[in-house]
Amino acid sequence: MMDELFLYTNPMSRGRIARWMLEEVGISYRAEILGFGTTMKDSAYKAVNPMAKVPALVHGRNTVTECAAICAYLADAFPAAGLAPAAAQRADYYRWMFFAAGPLEAAVSNRALGFEVPEGRERMIGYGTFADVMDTLEFALRSNSYIAGDNFTAADVYVGSQIGWGLQFGSIEKRPAFEQYFGRLALRDAYLQAAEKDDAAAAGLQRAG
Template identity: 50%
Template sequence: MTDLTFYTNPQSRGQIVRWMLEEVGAPYETVILDYATTLKGDEYRAINPMMKIPAIRHRGKVVTEVAAICAYLADAFPDAGLAPAPADRADYYRYLFFASGPLEMTFSLKAINYDPPADKQRMFGHGNEALVFEALETMLGDRDYVTGRFSAADLVLASQLGFMMMFGMIEGSDTLKAYVARCTDRDAWRRAKQIDTDAGEALKAAAQAAAPAA
């Protein structure tokens, strides 16, 4: 037993938090939830009434929302060096919440093939897709990492961009491809991917075993 519990499904945004947990290096317990059953059960509803994953419980405190979880873990485990000093967090917060705001909105709308009409764009937090990626190109510029060294902000931003590239939502410019490659060239990322791959295969095998014979 540990004082840190991670609620997830390997085919979810929980992959981002898995990576963060592997970067932190603290022991944690994983609870894999099934979308059709345990995710909607009373036990998990008490953790997150939204019935969404991921979530963590640390020393009796629950944190939900990917960016919030990553920011919390960076502060809870400062020895991992995943957040700059409080006085140097302007860019850290800016990029962390750009990833969870405008970029996440772009991701979600592309997933349902919806592009807000020009006269409605001001009602959305990201404006439009072109504006988001033009801003990212400008914001990243020639920097290797958001704050000069890898941080939780890079982890969340690179994860969101990586998902969009993997699912064919964007091709990605040379700048963005290089940024994602640089951020994910880490042992913690590789460990996290392998853990979630194995968990996904286990879920698939369990579902096949439970399916009625044809």
């Protein structure tokens, strides 16, 4: 697929996940930095993503939003990068990517907002309890170097980003399994390149502000 890639993002957002994934793919792309409450709310961008949030990826005629979907899409669109397992070996890949997009993000967000599931009502919410989610995430990392086995995949970009932010901001417990896992990911060239570009973009926004 030779169509140009456009990433709509902000360096202080989940767009950092999409940037990291693009760097792992190793394909040239253009990044357009949008401002919260300004260009992100313009009608032109709402035509791309009616939610008026970032990131959004435009690839030819295809538009993809939601970070887990962007990671999965790019892995499939550029198979030469080797970021998705073979179709018959994707059970853990899908399982843990979407565990992070559902129960993990919901549990961490609710806890950060001070919301606790009322006792006895855990079955009404997708993640049960925060402790359940942390224990399950640790289970996923207990026996493998990466989230879906012995090889790095797009699922590690998504799950690793959630864990990295959580450790940095205190919203995920500092368990050894989490720290060791993210420590491996943070040494990757693509991660470092993406962080350098986003940090530069953030500095530019600060100067402009």
